[in-house]
Amino acid sequence: MTHEDSRRILTSMLYKDGEIKIIIAKERCELGNHYHKIKTENFTLIAGSGIVELEGEKSLIYEGDTIEVNPNEKHAFFLDKDSILFCICSKPYDHSDDYTY
Numbered sequence: 001m002t003h004e005d006s007r008r009i010l011t012s013m014l015y016k017d018g019e020i021k022i023i024i025a026k027e028r029c030e031l032g033n034h035y036h037k038i039k040t041e042n043f044t045l046i047a048g049s050g051i052v053e054l055e056g057e058k059s060l061i062y063e064g065d066t067i068e069v070n071p072n073e074k075h076a077f078f079l080d081k082d083s084i085l086f087c088i089c090s091k092p093y094d095h096s097d098d099y100t101y
Contacts, residue, residue, distance in 0.1 A: 007031070008079075014092055021087040025050075025079040032076040036097045040090040041069040048083025052076070074101050 003010045007029035012021045023031065025048065032053075043052075044066045052061050053076040054069065061067065061077075069075045079085065091097070 012093060015088065017091070019089040019092045021085075021089065022046075023079075023085040023087070025081055025083045025085075027081050028079070030076060030078050031085075033074075034076075034098050034100050035072055035074045036069075037071055037099065038091060038097055039094075040071060041075075042088045043067045043069065043077075044086045046084040046086050048080050050077055050079040050083055053078070 001012050003012075006026065008026055008031065009024045010021060012019055014020075025031075045061050045063055047063055049060070049062050051058050052067050053059075053074075054067070055074055067075075077085065
């Protein structure tokens with residue numbers, strides 16, 4: 001399944017008990033700004049660069065960096081144009097497990 005807006009293209013597919021996501025930044029953009037109560041996410045920046053914010057702490061990220069986001073960890077990404085972010089999720093997408101902050 002693919003979802004697209006002015007910021008990004010997000011492709012997702014079910015994988016085992018969870019989900020795989022690939023996010024391509026069409027422009028410098030902010031993504032996330034939420035947390036999950038039951039899902040763990042493992043992100044790898046496949047291409048590009050940006051900033052990840054976990055629990056209020058910001059860090060630069062570069063191609064090849066991996067980030068684990070555990071349940072209840074507030075997270076956001078600020079990706080540079082043409083960056084590609086790969087994610088393996090422990091659970092499929094569930095709107096009721098997305099909490100904005």
